[in-house]
Every structure is written in structure tokens, then in C-alpha cells.
Amino acid sequence: MQPAAEVVTGVRSGPPPPVGPPPRRSGTDRREWLLAAALLLPNLALLTLFVYRPLIDNFRLSFTDYNISSPNGATPVGAANYVEWLGREDTRIILRNTLVFTFATVIISMVLGLALALLLDQKLRGRNVVRSLVFAPFVVSGAAIGVAFQFVFDPSFGLIRDLLARVGAQTPDFFQDSGWALFMVTTTYIWKNLGYTFVIYLAALQGRRIDLDEAAEIDGASPWTHFRKVLLPQLRPTTFFLSITVLLNSVQVFDLIYAQTRGGPVGTGTTTLVFQVYQETFVNMRAGYGATVATIMFLILLTITFVQVRVMDRGLGA
Amino acid sequence: MSTHLQVSQSDRHRTPLMSVAGYVAMTIVVLIIAVPLFWIVITSFKERQDIYVRPAQYWPSPATTDNYRDTVTSIPFPAYFRNSLIITALLAAAKITLGVLSAYALSLLRFPGRNLIFLVVIAALMVPNQITVISNYALIAQLGWRNTFQGIVIPLAGVAFGTFLMRNQFLSLPHEIIEAARLDGRRPDEAAVAGGHADVLADPRGVLAHHRRQQEERNTSGRSS
CATH class of the missing domain: 4.10.280 (MYOD Basic-Helix-Loop-Helix Domain, subunit B)
Known part of the structure; x- marks a missing residue:
């Protein structure tokens, strides 16, 4: 049996290894093929109709001046939207916001999630309660957390202001200062989603091979060596799985930013690519330009995921 | 486990x-x-x-x-709550069913093009709702499904994340049992159940359910505003 770490998270990047011997030509195989088709078709049909069709539609619209409120339809404008995107001043700011938010959330929530999993894997009294508590915010919707955290971050009357005032420190203006607003959104997102990386890492840790732990102990390995040489390699498929799913989720965050800052302050303070797509399409009534940003974003994600698969795949072979 | x-x-x-x-x-x-x-x-x-x-x-x-x-009292809270319940129940049922069926086919059955189809399913994770919402809204309106439950549930019922998660779950089942069952002329699912691994099949649904809820919320908040 494979280590159970792979049970929950085990993404083997790239093509999965074939289960069992290669297919034979026989009546059984044809029946199996038909069964597979019957099982997959409903899902594939839904994904094609409601994900891939809109994706192609979106690509087509990115070359037009489409406006969702105008009945006249869309006029082709060639690559004008793309040229505009390259030249616009806010492009650089929004790309930077997306980059900062995504990398901070991915790295911090993965490191903290692993640290928490290691801590709560120890035999400590009350760990089950703490495990549930850490997972709790993940269950609440991002919109609700976003609204509720205004009472925590409020620069005049919030919890943080009160705590900082007690130690005599000045509270930064989370609502007006772009940098601090981005800090607020990022921290809230990490606080809310820590439970996800924690639970996946914990499940992987619990499925690890105890005999390797014993071997390391007999060899007199220090805790740090044990972690680096025994635990981390076993967690590698989990780390790969998380790095992809957390990144894709972070890049696509919308509800939290909408509830906390509406993409502000000063216009684009916490606007990320996904938020810009929403803003252009539904607020500025420029769906064509929104589609352009969406297309660029999809291509960026595709590239990053491809690189992740390639880089981590090579490591997995070792 | x-x-x-x-x-x-x-x-x-x-x-x-x-x-x-x-x-x-x-x-x-x-x-x-x-x-x-x-x-x-x-x-x-x-x-x-x-x-x-x-x-x-x-x-x-x-x-x-x-x-x-x-x-x-200030909003029609009971109606909203009822709507949430109905949408969640329908989507949970649809996603678990479709996710398990797809993952089963992609992990335990053998057929040509299996890896390619798996990649097609996974790539759907990279498409944000903001991209799909306009074109899906247009389609739903054409079908006359505006302000209906099917208009919300059906576009969201395709499963990428759940298929991903369940497939890896299925791949971790002991291969020996499944191969032995094949030789006996039985299907892999019969082997999995007979081998006492039916519980393993269902394990990661908690995470799946949360992810699904997140997606719904992301989508509805994008749509309503």
C-alpha cells in the first residue's frame, strides 16, 4: 500500500502511472471503455458547456468593445484592448498587488499550515479542540469574514487599535493607506484559509511511515535532521498539491476584497486581476476590456501551473 | 484511516x-x-x-x-436561508455524485486518452468565475432559466477539484485487491467494497464540501453585485 500521505493529497504531477498491466484487446476492454465514457460524460458535458465554452467566448470578446448594458452587441476592435492594457498606468499596480497578495498568502499559509500540523500532531492535551478551532474560519464565507473584520481593523475603534494603544503604539490606517490595506486583506485571507493547508498537511503527516521515524531515532538524528530528511521528502506530494491549489485559490479571491475594500483605497490600492475583471465588466461597463484582462490572467495562471508541474515533477523523480 | x-x-x-x-x-x-x-x-x-x-x-x-x-426581520431571512439550503443540497448531491463517478473512471478504469481527459478536467480549476459568468448568464437567459434554481445549480455542477481529490484517493487503494478481482472477472468497485475500503472512498468529502461552498459564494457574490 502506498503511504497514506498520497491518499489525501497525492498528486503525482504529470501523467498518472497506469494502474495494472497495459490494456489488452478484448471484449472486457470495450465494456470498460463504454463504462468510463458513461461515467465521465455528464461531468465533461457540464465543464465544456459552463467552463470551456465561456472561456472561448471570453477570448472572442477580448477583441471587441462589448458592453453588458448595451443591446447593440459588440464591435470588433482588433487588439486595441491588449495595447491599452500594456500602456495603462494601473496595469503595473494591479499586477504588483496580485503578485504580493498571491505569494504572501501561498508561502505564509503553507509554512504556517505545516508548522501547525507538526505542532498539533504532537500528543498535547486539548489538541482536538485546537484542531477544530484552526479549521473553523475556513468554513465561514469570505464575504462574512470580510465584513466582520472591519470591527477588528477599524483604525479608530477596532480591536487592533485597542490592543496597540495599550502598549502605546500607533495604529496604521488600514482603510486609507494602500500598503496597509493590502496588508489587511492578505492577513485576513491567511487567517481564514490557514485551516485548509493545516488539515491537508495533518492528514499527510498522520499517514507517514512510522518505521522511518524509528529508523531516524535509532540513528540518533536530531529533530531538525529528522524533519528535513525524513518528514519533508514524504510530504513532497502534499506540498506540490497545496502549492497548486492554494495558488489558484488565492489568485481568484474576490469576495474578501469586495467586502473589505472594494479594491480601494485610492482606486486600485487592493485591486487584483480578478477584481479588475469584475470592476471593468460590471462597474465601468467595459466587458471587452474585462475579457482582455481575464484572458491575460488565464494565460499567466496556465504558465505558472505549467512551470510548477515541470519544476516539482523533476524533483519528484529523485 | x-x-x-x-x-x-x-x-x-x-x-x-x-x-x-x-x-x-x-x-x-x-x-x-x-x-x-x-x-x-x-x-x-x-x-x-x-x-x-x-x-x-x-x-x-x-x-x-x-x-x-x-x-x-429587515430582510426576508427565512426565504434566503431556504434558498441557500436548497442550492447547497442540490449542488452537494450533484458534485459528490459526478466527482466520484469521474474519479472512478479516471483512476480505476483503463481506456485510451485517460490522462488527457484528466488534464482537461484539471485545467478547469484555472478558469475564474468572473470569466464564465457573463456567457453563462446569457445562456441561462436564453434557456428561460433566470430566477430559477436550475439556473444557479446546473452551471456550477461540473466538478474539477472534487475529481482531482477523489482520483488521488482512489489511486491509493491497494492495487493487489483490484487486480485479483479483475482476474476473478469482477469490477474494481466491487473489489474495493469487498476489500473493506468503501470507507476510504468517501474520506475527503469534508474538504470537498468546503471548497464547493467557497466556489458558490464566490460566484453568487460576483453575480449579485
Whole structure:
């Protein structure tokens, strides 16, 4: 049996290894093929109709001046939207916001999630309660957390202001200062989603091979060596799985930013690519330009995921 | 996965000092997670003028349930709640069914093009709702499904994440049992159930359910505004 770490998270990047011997030509195989088709078709049909069709539609619209409120339809404008995107001043700011938010959330929530999993894997009294508590915010919707955290971050009357005032420190203006607003959104997102990386890492840790732990102990390995040489390699498929799913989720965050800052302050303070797509399409009534940003974003994600698969795949072979 | 109850072997050799450090760390974690939650709950029981005061009140005085009464009466709360329940139940049923079926085909059955189809399913994770919402809205409107449950549920029923998760779950089942069953002329699912692994099939649904809820919320918040 494979280590159970792979049970929950085990993404083997790239093509999965074939289960069992290669297919034979026989009546059984044809029946199996038909069964597979019957099982997959409903899902594939839904994904094609409601994900891939809109994706192609979106690509087509990115070359037009489409406006969702105008009945006249869309006029082709060639690559004008793309040229505009390259030249616009806010492009650089929004790309930077997306980059900062995504990398901070991915790295911090993965490191903290692993640290928490290691801590709560120890035999400590009350760990089950703490495990549930850490997972709790993940269950609440991002919109609700976003609204509720205004009472925590409020620069005049919030919890943080009160705590900082007690130690005599000045509270930064989370609502007006772009940098601090981005800090607020990022921290809230990490606080809310820590439970996800924690639970996946914990499940992987619990499925690890105890005999390797014993071997390391007999060899007199220090805790740090044990972690680096025994635990981390076993967690590698989990780390790969998380790095992809957390990144894709972070890049696509919308509800939290909408509830906390509406993409502000000063216009684009916490606007990320996904938020810009929403803003252009539904607020500025420029769906064509929104589609352009969406297309660029999809291509960026595709590239990053491809690189992740390639880089981590090579490591997995070792 | 009965390993949950197993104690790590290293625990036997833990020093009291490490134990203390563990409890200190755990206390810090509890504070970081629980204090904001406590603050939010406490604020919901305050009167409006008591929310915006200095120094901050750590206990509501006087405590009031007016905010809760207003929530239930100022919006059609029962109707909203009922809608959420219906949409969640329908989507949960559809996604678990489709996810398990797709994952089963992609992990335990053998057919040409299996890896390609798996990649097609996974790539759907990269398409944000903001991209799909306009074109799906147009299609739903054409079908006459505006303001209906099927208009919300059916576009969201395709499963990428769940297929991903369940497939890896299925791949971890002991191959020997499945191969032995094949030789006996049985299907892999019969083998999995006969081998006492039916419970393993269902394990990661908790995570799946949360992810699904997130997606729904992301989608509805994008749509309603």
C-alpha cells in the first residue's frame, strides 16, 4: 500500500502511472471503455458547456468593445484592448498587488499550515479542540469574514487599535493607506484559509511511515535532521498539491476584497486581476476590456501551473 | 484511516521542556484564532453607539439581541436561508455524485486518452468565475432559466477539484485487491467494497464540501453585485 500521505493529497504531477498491466484487446476492454465514457460524460458535458465554452467566448470578446448594458452587441476592435492594457498606468499596480497578495498568502499559509500540523500532531492535551478551532474560519464565507473584520481593523475603534494603544503604539490606517490595506486583506485571507493547508498537511503527516521515524531515532538524528530528511521528502506530494491549489485559490479571491475594500483605497490600492475583471465588466461597463484582462490572467495562471508541474515533477523523480 | 488515533513514536521521548513549549505554542495559536472570533461575536451583541467607543468594550453592556432581530426581520431571512439550503443540497448531491463517478473512471478504469481527459478536467480549476459568468448568464437567459434554481445549480455542477481529490484517493487503494478481482472477472468497485475500503472512498468529502461552498459564494457574490 502506498503511504497514506498520497491518499489525501497525492498528486503525482504529470501523467498518472497506469494502474495494472497495459490494456489488452478484448471484449472486457470495450465494456470498460463504454463504462468510463458513461461515467465521465455528464461531468465533461457540464465543464465544456459552463467552463470551456465561456472561456472561448471570453477570448472572442477580448477583441471587441462589448458592453453588458448595451443591446447593440459588440464591435470588433482588433487588439486595441491588449495595447491599452500594456500602456495603462494601473496595469503595473494591479499586477504588483496580485503578485504580493498571491505569494504572501501561498508561502505564509503553507509554512504556517505545516508548522501547525507538526505542532498539533504532537500528543498535547486539548489538541482536538485546537484542531477544530484552526479549521473553523475556513468554513465561514469570505464575504462574512470580510465584513466582520472591519470591527477588528477599524483604525479608530477596532480591536487592533485597542490592543496597540495599550502598549502605546500607533495604529496604521488600514482603510486609507494602500500598503496597509493590502496588508489587511492578505492577513485576513491567511487567517481564514490557514485551516485548509493545516488539515491537508495533518492528514499527510498522520499517514507517514512510522518505521522511518524509528529508523531516524535509532540513528540518533536530531529533530531538525529528522524533519528535513525524513518528514519533508514524504510530504513532497502534499506540498506540490497545496502549492497548486492554494495558488489558484488565492489568485481568484474576490469576495474578501469586495467586502473589505472594494479594491480601494485610492482606486486600485487592493485591486487584483480578478477584481479588475469584475470592476471593468460590471462597474465601468467595459466587458471587452474585462475579457482582455481575464484572458491575460488565464494565460499567466496556465504558465505558472505549467512551470510548477515541470519544476516539482523533476524533483519528484529523485 | 485509523492512523488518526496512533501516537507518534517520537512522543515517547519528549522532554518536559518540549512539552511546555508545545503548550505555549498552542496557546498562542488559540489566541490568534479565537480573539478575532470572540470580538466579532461580542460586537454583534452591542448597541450601535457602544461599537464605536474608546476604550473598546470587551463585554457588551448593555447586551442586546436587537441586531439579530433586525437581521431576521429587515430582510426576508427565512426565504434566503431556504434558498441557500436548497442550492447547497442540490449542488452537494450533484458534485459528490459526478466527482466520484469521474474519479472512478479516471483512476480505476483503463481506456485510451485517460490522462488527457484528466488534464482537461484539471485545467478547469484555472478558469475564474468572473470569466464564465457573463456567457453563462446569457445562456441561462436564453434557456428561460433566470430566477430559477436550475439556473444557479446546473452551471456550477461540473466538478474539477472534487475529481482531482477523489482520483488521488482512489489511486491509493491497494492495487493487489483490484487486480485479483479483475482476474476473478469482477469490477474494481466491487473489489474495493469487498476489500473493506468503501470507507476510504468517501474520506475527503469534508474538504470537498468546503471548497464547493467557497466556489458558490464566490460566484453568487460576483453575480449579485
